Amino acid sequence: MSPGNLEILAYEATPLGPLCLRRRELLSEPGTVVTEVTLNHEFLMSSYNTDSERAISNRSIEIHGGNHLTTLVGGLGLGYTARELLTHEKITSVEVIEYLPQVIDWLRSDLVPLSSELNACKHLKITAGDVYQRLLAEPTEQFDLIVIDVDHSPDDQLGEEDHAFYTAAGLSKAKAHLREGGLLAVWSYAEDSDFSEALRSTFDTVHVEPITTINTLVDHEQTDWLFFGVK
Numbered sequence: 345m346s347p348g349n350l351e352i353l354a355y356e357a358t359p360l361g362p363l364c365l366r367r368r369e370l371l372s373e374p375g376t377v378v379t380e381v382t383l384n385h386e387f388l389m390s391s392y393n394t395d396s397e398r399a400i401s402n403r404s405i406e407i408h409g410g411n412h413l414t415t416l417v418g419g420l421g422l423g424y425t426a427r428e429l430l431t432h433e434k435i436t437s438v439e440v441i442e443y444l445p446q447v448i449d450w451l452r453s454d455l456v457p458l459s460s461e462l463n464a465c466k467h468l469k470i471t472a473g474d475v476y477q478r479l480l481a482e483p484t485e486q487f488d489l490i491v492i493d494v495d496h497s498p499d500d501q502l503g504e505e506d507h508a509f510y511t512a513a514g515l516s517k518a519k520a521h522l523r524e525g526g527l528l529a530v531w532s533y534a535e536d537s538d539f540s541e542a543l544r545s546t547f548d549t550v551h552v553e554p555i556t557t558i559n560t561l562v563d564h565e566q567t568d569w570l571f572f573g574v575k
Contacts, residue, residue: 353379353455356446360384360502365450379422379457383502391457394424395557396531396568397493401428404489404529405435407551407572412436413488416521418475420447423458425493425531430465437467441475443494448472476509479518486523497532497569498539510539515546515573522575530571539571547573 354365361384370376370392378392405413411434417426420442429435442448448470450456452463462468475494495501498510508514518528528547530539535552543550551572558565 354446354450358383358444358446360444363444363446365455381422389421391422391424393557393566394422396555396570397421397424398428399555400491400493400529400531400570401425402432403551403553403570404491404527404572405429405432407574408489408525408527410434410488410525415439415489415491416441416475416478416487418479418490418492419443419494420451420470421493422456423451423462425491426468427458427462429489429491430462430467435467437469439469439471441471441473441478443472443474445472476507476514479509479521480514481517483521486521486526488523488526489529490518490521490526491529491531493531495532497534498530498536500534510542512542512545515542519546519573519575524575526575528573528575532569532571535569536571543571543573547575549574 350366350368352364352366356363364382365379367377367379370378378390380390381388413435415429415435415438417438417440420426420440426438426440429438451459454460475492501507509518522528540552553570554567555570556565556567
């Protein structure tokens with residue numbers, strides 16, 4: 345692939361708008377090939393900078409502090425959140441719920457960088473569905489960790505309708521899916537005081553942590569936010 349060339353790997357219609365998987369070699373870093381996702385013609389994620397996805401997985405394990413942890417992840421994306429969890433010996437299983445079946449097909453069809461690794465993982469289960477719908481329903485099983493990496497932020501959601509999940513009432517229902525000592529983690533590109541208050545009204549212990557990285561593609565400092573609630 346020549347620097348600057350753009351290869352469209354998949355372009356599909358979804359209920360959330362056109363979904364595109366693309367691959368390109370960076371003009372600024374010849375030899376560096378990145379895989380990117382856009383949704384409704386807006387940039388969604390990239391394989392180039394996965395610091396915050398890996399951070400939410402690592403911090404969830406650190407804050408929990410336990411062993412033999414079962415995990416539910418909301419949002420597959422390019423797979424970096426799930427993969428980071430699976431690198432830890434403390435994790436015994438990871439179930440990922442992905443709303444868009446096309447994203448699951450990308451993984452199964454070896455179109456994303458982590459396809460081979462994740463498809464071979466025996467401790468990973470991928471389920472097509474709505475993670476919010478699952479968490480707002482009565483629990484059929486409980487987890488030690490629930491990691492949500494779906495929306496841009498609690499106030500900037502991918503769908504047109506606001507999810508009840510981000511309210512105190514919704515978080516209370518999600519909490520029922522956790523074992524005692526369990527942890528809920530939520531990724532966001534923005535700090536959100538309303539969501540922080542909802543967490544604090546629901547969970548016994550709450551951590552709100554910024555994760556700052558340098559986006560070398562645009563030479564810009566970027567801060568994402570990680571929210572944690574402990575039952």
